[in-house]
Amino acid sequence: MSRAQENSAGRDPLPAAAVGLETQHAVAQFLYRQAEILDDRLWDDWLALFTPDGHYWMPAAPEQLVGEGQPNIFYEDHYLMRVRIGRVNHPNAWSQYPPNRTGHVVSNVVVEAADPASGDLVVRSKFLVAEYRNDEQRVFAGKYRHQLKKGPDGYLIQLQRVDIVNVEGPFDYVLQYWI
Amino acid sequence: MPGGNGFNVDALVEPDRVHRACYVDDEIFEREIRRIFHRSWIYVGHETQVPKTGDYATTVIGRQPVIMVRHADRSIHVLYNRCPHRGAKLCSQRAGNVGAAFTCSYHSWQFKLDGKVRHIPIQNGYENTRFSLDSPDAHMKPVARLEVYRGFVFASLSAAGPGLQDxxxxxxxxxxxxxxxxxxxxxxxxxxxxxxxxxxxxxxxxxxxxxxxxxxxxxxxxxxxxxxxxxxxxxxxxxxxxxxxxxxxxxxxxxxxxxxxxxxxxxxxxxxxxxxxxxxxxxxxxxxxxxxxxxxxxxxxxxxxxxxxxxxxxxxxxxxxxxxxxxxxxxxxxxxxxxxxxxxxxxxxxxxxxxxxxxxxxxxxxxxxxxxxxxxxxxxxxxxxxxxxxxxxxxxxxxxxxxxxxxxxxxxxxxxxxxxxxxxxxxxxxxxxxxxxxxx
Missing domain, CATH: 3.90.380.10 (Naphthalene 1,2-dioxygenase Alpha Subunit; Chain A, domain 1)
Known part of the structure; x- marks a missing residue:
C-alpha cells in the first residue's frame, strides 16, 4: 500500500507525536546510553534497561506483528538474556575468542506516540552498527522501535523491536548478543 | 592431491582415516558436485512450501539452480531454473507465485507449470530454422527423477540409481x-x-x-x-x-x-x-x-x-x-x-x-x-x-x-x-x- 493510500484510509504510516524538546532530548539520551552500554558490554546495565517483563525482539520478517509464538531472530526476556550474558562471559565461550567489538550509531529519533498521563512513549529510530572480529568487519543497519515506560528513574524498555535490513539474508550468525 | 596426477580414492580414504585433501582440494570438491550431488537424491523442499497452484520455491541441487512448483493438478514439479531461450533464470526470488505460467522477464517466453512451453511472443522467424516447439529444447528441463515421500520432495539429476525409498x-x-x-x-x-x-x-x-x-x-x-x-x-x-x-x-x-x-x-x-x-x-x-x-x-x-x-x-x-x-x-x-x-x-x-x-x-x-x-x-x-x-x-x-x-x-x-x-x-x-x- 502506498503512502497516499494509507493516508486515504485515515492511517499515517509514519505517525509522530508533538512532544517538547525536553522529552525529545531525554529519549535521545536514553537511546544513546543503550548504544554505549552495548558497545562497552556493560551487561548489568543492559538488563537494568528493561522492565521486569520487558522483551528484546528481532523479528524474522518485516511484516511480523508479534514476537510470541513466531520464528524470530531474537525474542528474549530477562531470563534468556541472563543465559546469553552467562554464556558470553564464560571462559569456554570459544567463539568469543577474540570477542567482537561494536560501534553503534543511533539517529533519526522520532517520538511516535506519547501518553500524557503516564509519560510512556513509543519511539522510532535508525541504527548503524559496525562489528569487528577476527580480521573481519560487518555492518548492520536497521530501525529500532522502543516502547518505553516512564518510571521514577527515567525510561525502561517494555519492548524493543529491531528490524535489520538484511533480515532474510544468510548469516554465519547475527551477533552473539544484541544489536 | 596425494599420489600426484589423477584421482585415487584409495589414497584418500582408508578405513580409519581420510586425507585432508578431501576437505581442501578444489578438484575433489568439483568431483563431489558431479559424482555425489548431481547423482544422489537431494532434498529440495517440503510440498507445503508450495500449497497453491503456481507457488514456487527455489534452491540448488549441487551447482544446478532449480524451482519446485505446484501444478494445477496438485502435482509437484522440479525444473531447472533456466529459460530455454537465452538462458536467463526464470525465478529470481527464493519463493513466490507465478500464477498460471512462468514468464521470462527478458523476452516474455512463457512456460506452463510442468515446464512445457506455453507461448512465445513473436512466433514468425523460426521457419527453416532448427528451432521447433516440439523439441525438448523449447521447454524448461525437468530434473531426471523426482519423488515425494510424506511431503518431503527429493530430486536426482541422474536417471540411473536406486529409487528414493531403497x-x-x-x-x-x-x-x-x-x-x-x-x-x-x-x-x-x-x-x-x-x-x-x-x-x-x-x-x-x-x-x-x-x-x-x-x-x-x-x-x-x-x-x-x-x-x-x-x-x-x-x-x-x-x-x-x-x-x-x-x-x-x-x-x-x-x-x-x-x-x-x-x-x-x-x-x-x-x-x-x-x-x-x-x-x-x-x-x-x-x-x-x-x-x-x-x-x-x-x-x-x-x-x-x-x-x-x-x-x-x-x-x-x-x-x-x-x-x-x-x-x-x-x-x-x-x-x-x-x-x-x-x-x-x-x-x-x-x-x-x-x-x-x-x-x-x-x-x-x-x-x-x-x-x-x-x-x-x-x-x-x-x-x-x-x-x-x-x-x-x-x-x-x-x-x-x-x-x-x-x-x-x-x-x-x-x-x-x-x-x-x-x-x-x-x-x-x-x-x-x-x-x-x-x-x-
Missing part, C-alpha cells in the same frame, strides 16, 4: 518419526527459513551432527549458563523452568552420558544418533497431545510412535533431520570451504499449539541466527577448515573404536556414543560415489 533404506524411520508424531500423520512447514553460511567444507558439518563427544565441550558455556539460570528461575519463581531451557542446558550433560548413546550407520552413508533429551514429560500439554494421538492411532501404536528415540537422522549427503523436534537442515555445498544450510521447522498437524511451541523454542535457541549453540560449532568448523589447509599433517583421524563396530546386513551399530563409526560410515558412502567417473 536409497533411504531403514533410515526412512527418521522421516516417518517426524510425520508419525503428528496426530494427523503429516507435518506442515513453517514458512521461515533461516540460512547459515558456514566457512567450511560440507562434510565437516555432517560429521559434527553425530559427534557425541563435542556437545559437552563445544557447548559447555551455553549449557552451564542455562543450568545456572534454570536454578535461579526455580528459586525466584518457585516453578520449574520451561522445557526450552533443558534443550540448551542438556548440552552440558556429563561426557559419560553422551558415551552411552547408540549410533547406527546405514547403507549410503545415512546415520542415526539416539535421543538424549527425554522429550516425553508428563505436563498437561504433553498429556493433551498424547490424548490427541490416541484418538487418531490405537493406544498401542501411539506408544510405539512416542517410544521412537532419535536425536538426529543424517540423510547423506544432503540433510540433517531432528525428527522429535520437527526441524531439518538442508546442506548446500558452495565451495570446498563454504557451505550453506537451509534450516526449516515444521508443525505436527493436529497437535496442540504448545507442542509446536517446543519445536519453535528449539528452532530459536539452536537454529536461529542468534543461536548460542551453532555459533560455537561454526567457529570450530571454520578452524577445522583453516587447520586442514595447513601442511602440518595429512590425515584426519576417525580411529576411535575402529574395527569394533557390529555390522549386520549393511547396518553398523555401536552402543559407544563416542565411536567415530558415523564418520567412517559417511566416508564409506563417499568412496562409493567418488570411485569412478559416471558413464557419459
Amino acid at each position: 536409497w533411504l533404506g531403514a533410515a526412512i524411520a527418521g522421516i516417518d518419526d517426524m510425520c508419525d508424531r503428528a496426530p494427523e500423520g503429516e507435518v506442515e512447514v513453517v514458512p521461515t527459513c533461516f540460512r547459515m553460511m558456514q566457512k567450511s567444507n560440507w562434510k565437516i558439518f555432517l560429521e559434527n551432527q553425530l559427534d557425541a563427544v563435542h556437545p559437552s565441550i563445544t557447548h559447555s558455556s551455553t549449557g552451564l549458563a542455562a543450568q545456572k539460570v534454570e536454578q535461579e528461575m526455580r528459586a525466584e519463581t518457585g516453578k520449574p523452568p520451561p522445557l526450552s531451557y533443558h534443550y540448551i542446558s542438556a548440552f552440558a550433560m556429563e561426557l559419560d552420558k553422551w558415551g552411552a548413546l547408540d549410533v547406527v550407520g546405514y547403507p549410503n552413508g545415512h546415520c542415526v544418533l539416539q535421543g538424549y533429551m527425554g522429550l516425553r514429560p508428563t505436563d498437561p500439554d504433553t498429556l493433551e497431545y498424547e490424548a490427541a494421538m490416541r484418538q487418531n492411532y490405537s493406544p498401542a501404536r501411539t506408544e510405539e510412535i512416542l517410544d521412537v528415540n532419535i536425536h538426529h537422522l543424517l540423510v547423506y549427503p544432503c540433510l540433517s533431520i531432528q525428527s522429535p523436534l520437527q526441524q531439518l537442515r538442508a546442506v548446500r555445498p558452495i565451495a570446498k570451504d563454504r557451505t550453506l544450510t537451509e534450516i526449516w521447522h515444521f508443525r505436527l498437524k493436529g497437535a496442540p499449539e504448545p507442542i509446536y511451541r517446543r519445536a519453535l523454542d528449539y528452532f530459536y535457541l539452536v537454529n536461529s541466527p542468534s543461536t548460542m549453540i551453532n555459533a560455537d560449532d561454526l567457529f570450530n568448523f571454520r578452524k577445522c577448515q583453516e587447520g586442514l589447509e595447513s601442511e602440518g599433517g595429512d590425515w584426519v583421524s576417525f580411529h576411535r573404536n575402529a574395527g569394533q563396530d557390529r555390522v549386520e546386513g549393511g547396518i553398523t551399530t555401536t552402543n559407544i556414543g563416542f565411536s567415530e563409526a558415523p564418520m567412517r560410515n559417511q566416508f564409506a558412502a563417499w568412496r562409493n560415489y567418488m570411485a569412478a567417473e559416471p558413464a557419459a
Whole structure:
C-alpha cells in the first residue's frame, strides 16, 4: 500500500507525536546510553534497561506483528538474556575468542506516540552498527522501535523491536548478543 | 592431491582415516558436485512450501539452480531454473507465485507449470530454422527423477540409481518419526527459513551432527549458563523452568552420558544418533497431545510412535533431520570451504499449539541466527577448515573404536556414543560415489 493510500484510509504510516524538546532530548539520551552500554558490554546495565517483563525482539520478517509464538531472530526476556550474558562471559565461550567489538550509531529519533498521563512513549529510530572480529568487519543497519515506560528513574524498555535490513539474508550468525 | 596426477580414492580414504585433501582440494570438491550431488537424491523442499497452484520455491541441487512448483493438478514439479531461450533464470526470488505460467522477464517466453512451453511472443522467424516447439529444447528441463515421500520432495539429476525409498533404506524411520508424531500423520512447514553460511567444507558439518563427544565441550558455556539460570528461575519463581531451557542446558550433560548413546550407520552413508533429551514429560500439554494421538492411532501404536528415540537422522549427503523436534537442515555445498544450510521447522498437524511451541523454542535457541549453540560449532568448523589447509599433517583421524563396530546386513551399530563409526560410515558412502567417473 502506498503512502497516499494509507493516508486515504485515515492511517499515517509514519505517525509522530508533538512532544517538547525536553522529552525529545531525554529519549535521545536514553537511546544513546543503550548504544554505549552495548558497545562497552556493560551487561548489568543492559538488563537494568528493561522492565521486569520487558522483551528484546528481532523479528524474522518485516511484516511480523508479534514476537510470541513466531520464528524470530531474537525474542528474549530477562531470563534468556541472563543465559546469553552467562554464556558470553564464560571462559569456554570459544567463539568469543577474540570477542567482537561494536560501534553503534543511533539517529533519526522520532517520538511516535506519547501518553500524557503516564509519560510512556513509543519511539522510532535508525541504527548503524559496525562489528569487528577476527580480521573481519560487518555492518548492520536497521530501525529500532522502543516502547518505553516512564518510571521514577527515567525510561525502561517494555519492548524493543529491531528490524535489520538484511533480515532474510544468510548469516554465519547475527551477533552473539544484541544489536 | 596425494599420489600426484589423477584421482585415487584409495589414497584418500582408508578405513580409519581420510586425507585432508578431501576437505581442501578444489578438484575433489568439483568431483563431489558431479559424482555425489548431481547423482544422489537431494532434498529440495517440503510440498507445503508450495500449497497453491503456481507457488514456487527455489534452491540448488549441487551447482544446478532449480524451482519446485505446484501444478494445477496438485502435482509437484522440479525444473531447472533456466529459460530455454537465452538462458536467463526464470525465478529470481527464493519463493513466490507465478500464477498460471512462468514468464521470462527478458523476452516474455512463457512456460506452463510442468515446464512445457506455453507461448512465445513473436512466433514468425523460426521457419527453416532448427528451432521447433516440439523439441525438448523449447521447454524448461525437468530434473531426471523426482519423488515425494510424506511431503518431503527429493530430486536426482541422474536417471540411473536406486529409487528414493531403497536409497533411504531403514533410515526412512527418521522421516516417518517426524510425520508419525503428528496426530494427523503429516507435518506442515513453517514458512521461515533461516540460512547459515558456514566457512567450511560440507562434510565437516555432517560429521559434527553425530559427534557425541563435542556437545559437552563445544557447548559447555551455553549449557552451564542455562543450568545456572534454570536454578535461579526455580528459586525466584518457585516453578520449574520451561522445557526450552533443558534443550540448551542438556548440552552440558556429563561426557559419560553422551558415551552411552547408540549410533547406527546405514547403507549410503545415512546415520542415526539416539535421543538424549527425554522429550516425553508428563505436563498437561504433553498429556493433551498424547490424548490427541490416541484418538487418531490405537493406544498401542501411539506408544510405539512416542517410544521412537532419535536425536538426529543424517540423510547423506544432503540433510540433517531432528525428527522429535520437527526441524531439518538442508546442506548446500558452495565451495570446498563454504557451505550453506537451509534450516526449516515444521508443525505436527493436529497437535496442540504448545507442542509446536517446543519445536519453535528449539528452532530459536539452536537454529536461529542468534543461536548460542551453532555459533560455537561454526567457529570450530571454520578452524577445522583453516587447520586442514595447513601442511602440518595429512590425515584426519576417525580411529576411535575402529574395527569394533557390529555390522549386520549393511547396518553398523555401536552402543559407544563416542565411536567415530558415523564418520567412517559417511566416508564409506563417499568412496562409493567418488570411485569412478559416471558413464557419459
